[in-house]
Amino acid sequence: MVTWPWQRERRPVRTLRVRSRGDFGDVRRVDFEELAPDIDTYLGQAAYLQLGYFETLSQLIAPTPELSHKESLSRAAGAALLKHRELVEVIRSRGDDPLDIMLPFREPLDAFRRATHGARPLETMLSVHITAGMLDDFYLALSASYGATGNRVAQILTADDDRQALVKIITDAIAADEEWRDLLSLWGRRLVGDTLLIARGALRPQTLDAAEEKRVEPVFTDLLAGHSRRMAAIGLDA
Template sequence: MVTWPWQRDRTVARTLRVRSRGDFGDVRRVDFEELAPDIDTFLGQAAYLQLGYFETLSELIAPTPELTQKESISVAAGAALHKHRAILALIRERGDDPLDLMLPFREPLDAFRRSTHGARSLETMLSVHITAGMLDDFYLALSSSYGQTGRRVADILRGDDDRQALVDIITDAIAADEQWKSLLALWGRRLVGDTLLIARAALRPQTLDAAEERKVEPVFTDLLGAHSRRMSAMGLDA
């Protein structure tokens, strides 16, 4: 389990709930404010995650041979960078230094990026699509805990991520070579455990007791359900 250092403890009323969204089905609200991280942790992690997506996608541009695919990857990278900068601007508006808030999470989130970086470009594209999708959903669920600041972060995260082009590249590769299907399905299943560990580590307690586990279960159930739908949309088994 990753150990997360907690930053300044600002008093903010926190209520963690699953947001209403079409692909998650019925709305379920889960109130466990004692588990939600402080607002500095929330903002620092959210900002650094978006920077990580940008970094990973940017690294894929040079080795990608097709010009149209280079453009698609660059657009998705640009969307992540836009969200990163928007969260940084919000942090600065609050009078904080974004580097101070992000620095505690650099090491664990960089380790997460390395562990989910595939040996092949298609695996890494799938990593970004799956991990960013799950963690964006999780941070959207967290966002309702932080009042107006949380609503602004939610608006940022709901912005266009331009990752559908990555899905198109993946599905085209599967259509051209059926062997990709089983390989990417296996890779997609591998990503889930590492991604859920990152989500769990974002919660205030480093370990959860049985009662706390029951409180968070609906959120993680929704994350897994959305993951399954993302995989199915690409013709992959979750």
């Protein structure tokens, strides 16, 4: 069983807020405290996730026959790598070693990436689009808890991710063969549980009680709503 870094030591508490994508001014504060992770956990997870998305997308390029699809995958992979590098620079600017900050999350996040890797390339493309979208939203919601550093992270995460290129490949495949619709709808629904576990695991070590669950609910309601919008935009049932 993996012991997450925040389960080993009690860190200073943070306040979690929800902000709209691209909005770095007014934010809607969610009424709960002591739930946001320490900043090393926040930055380490965010940076390593982007590196994982780069690796996953890069691995899809070689076996993909169509040149246009190779180019689309390379753009999405490049965008993930750029975000990773910029998050690494945020870590360095704080005087920390990025490898030290990311290393505690390598094992659990690699396990997450394996669990959400599809048997077919289209499933894996959908995995990246859905899980990266949900977790970007989650880290944006957390960003208001970390002052200027959080603002920098929010700006990085809201930059162009080029994942619409993946959506185009998926929608073209569905248009050519309707059997993909049901298969990918089912796969997309499966991704939700694994992704929410990553988000929930980052909040705090203890199991949430009923009152804390109620205070957390708006954040996860927003994540699920974003998931439904992404699935609907592809023509899939969420």
